[in-house]
Amino acid sequence: MTDYDYDLFVIGIGSGGTRAARVAAAHGARVAAAEEYRVGGTCVIRGCVPKKLLVYGAHFAEDLMDARRFGWDVPADCKFDWKTLTGNVFEEVDRISKAYNTTLDSHKVEVINERAELTGPNSIRLASGREVTSKYILIATGARPHIPTCPGHEFGITSNEAFHLESVPKRILIAGAGYIANEFAGIFHEFGAKVTLINRSDQILRGYDEQIRDRLLQISMMKGIDFRFNAKFEGIEKQADGSLKVSMSNHAPIEVDCVMFATGRVPNTENLGLDAAGVELTEKGAIRVDEDNRSSVPSIFAVGDVTDRIQLTPVAIREGQAFADTIFGNKPTRVDYHCVPAAVFSHPQMAGVGLTESQAKQKYGSVKVYVSDFRPMKNVLAGRNERALYKMICDGETNKILGIHMIGPEAAEILQAAAVAVKAGLTKDAFDQTVALHPTMAEELVLMK
Template sequence: MADYDYDLFVIGAGSGGTRASRVAAAHGAKVAVAEEYRVGGACVIRGCVPKKLLIYGAHFAEDLKDAKRFGWQVPDQCDFDWKTLRDNVLEEVDRINGAYTQTLETHGVEIIHQRATVTGPNSVRLADGTEKTAARILIAVGAHPAVPDCPGAEHGITSNEAFHLDALPKRILIAGAGYIANEFAGIFHQLGSHVTIMNRTQDILRGYDLSIRDRLLQISMMKGLEFKFDANFERLDKGEDGCLTVHMSNHEPVTVDMVMFATGRVPNTEGLGLEEAGVTLEKGAVVVDDQNRSSVESIFAVGDVTNRVQLTPVAIREGQAFADTFYGDKPTTVDYTNIPAAVFSHPPMAGVGMTESEAKQKLGSIRVYSSDFRPMKNVLAGRNERALYKMVCDGETGRIVGLHMIGPDVPEILQAAAIAVKAGLTKAQFDDTVALHPTMAEELVLMK
């Protein structure tokens, strides 16, 4: 066997790369990981973790109003300091970054704080010009926010910059209608900004069940969020006062203080040397097989850079499967069926399995059960906001093939319920389970 510097060289220390590095090292491999920014990747540094903390902070806007109905003497106008929340969130990010770094070091993984590019099937070059060799190379560089190609786009921000703002905008336009757009729309709205969501189609949150996303749209509009559908960017003009005027198709121009692009994410493969090394890319994503192997036998990829399922827990599983397969003598593949997903909007939504339309196309005969209700807390708070739970079942067997929800805490509820869907349980088995009263989750066993 050839003499290499490392058994495994990982490029990218995000969720997938960190897991693969740690587990491979635990199995006895000599591992190095190169990271040009910070250990932890998009999720920890500029994604789901800090965003969820902002969502918690934003939710106090409604909680403080609701508290009055529960007897708490809360002033009509509560002061909010953005910089306090921002700085505390960034401090927590620093802590987790340190924890990730310590975990790698404890397992004997060498961390190289430089950009690395691929120069061949078994070689990489660091930013300082140093060449390293490895028996296997794992690409785990993730993805970055897409920015539309239109005049003035340089005046906008992405989710990366949203965590570092000096002040909250009074008016913000968010381009896109996926989970990032809707989550930040909720954050900015709750913290006092006027929010306009602009989308090139009529649909928000494609891929989620139609009834659930329609409910979110209704609630969002009721709260005062504006939507501009069938709108494409024409140009952004920056005025002398710093305000941005957005010119778009099918609508009058909109003037705001800030524009945020949430129009998808692009794999970070540009300039990485992959194509030159013979790795096949498709729309910028590394094409891999079920063992995470690229078209080059010694080069592998996991996580968002493969553009299979852009979710942190999926990247972690892919990293684990890769390390167990090639260093732990435990061949493992990831099962991509029935992956639960959530949108931490206001209110949040979550789903697992097939939507109603998908089930109709694939199964033909289906039965749909639902519960449309006002959560007890909302009733006493005087908040006219309804939750919706929906269960999609195989019409022949009663097996639950999809579960979709919107309402308070539904991501927490769905995680447990997703186990039942993954296990292939039936509506009858849910019905046989005694309700835990009074809870919102009891609606899962009471659906009609």
């Protein structure tokens, strides 16, 4: 390896790149990592971390209202200040980003705050003009929000800019029906915005269990969020008063104060010199990799959202760990993508692991479905008419659990433990034999019939 400047050069210091760089360095490799923006990547800087903090802030709207039923004298004119919340969120983002830097520094990873591009299978050119070589190169540049090409698209924002709005828009239109769209719909609604969500198809959250997502749609509509289905963007026109007039197919135009695109994410593979290095891409522009994260070029690897696998932070971290252990730790490791849990931090939360009911029926034919449809105790006393729904899908012959899906308060926190049981291949009998922890919402998992 001494023929190269480094043993490993990482392009992109997000969650996956950070883990790979740190672990490789711990195994004794000489590591450098380049980041053109800020250390931390999408999750820390403009994704799951700041968004989850907004979700926490938004929940107080309902919690303060419910508190009156629990004896608290909450003033009717209780006010919310967007700047206070976002200012504190940015402070936390800064803290975590600095922690990432500290971790890399403590492992003697050279952090280069410049854009890096490939010039060959083992060579990199930095924005400053400096050229370096490395035996192995890891691409971990993540993905970015997709922006439709309709007329006036420049007037819209994405989730990246949503955190930096000067104030909560009075009327916001969100395009998309995936987890980002539904999460921000709940956030802005709780902060007092009139939210309209439009989607090109007639479904939200495709890929999640149908009964669970239908429940979210019902609750969201009951809260006052508007949905327009089979609506394709035709154009955005800025009005004299600064408002935006949005035209769409199959529906009348609508005037709003902000348009947010949440229509998917695009791998960051442009202008990285991948062509020069001979790296193959998929039809969607992602880096094509094998089970060991290796691209079509033996010395170049990729992890995280820049590939065509599961776009989740914990998955990217596992991929980074597996890469470093395999290449530098003499410990061949591959990521198991079976039974990866996922959550939507909507209002209320959705979470699921394993096969949905329809997927299980297609694969196994005979399945048993156990359901608990209940009103959480807190909602009962608060006078909130919102019901939770838990589902367990089992093999009809063996009763092995194939999937668990839920919607309700703290669904993601509850599912994390339940996901272990699904991953371990437990049966419904194991849940039946477990004593309920009362009174909790989670006890419904062991009481379903």
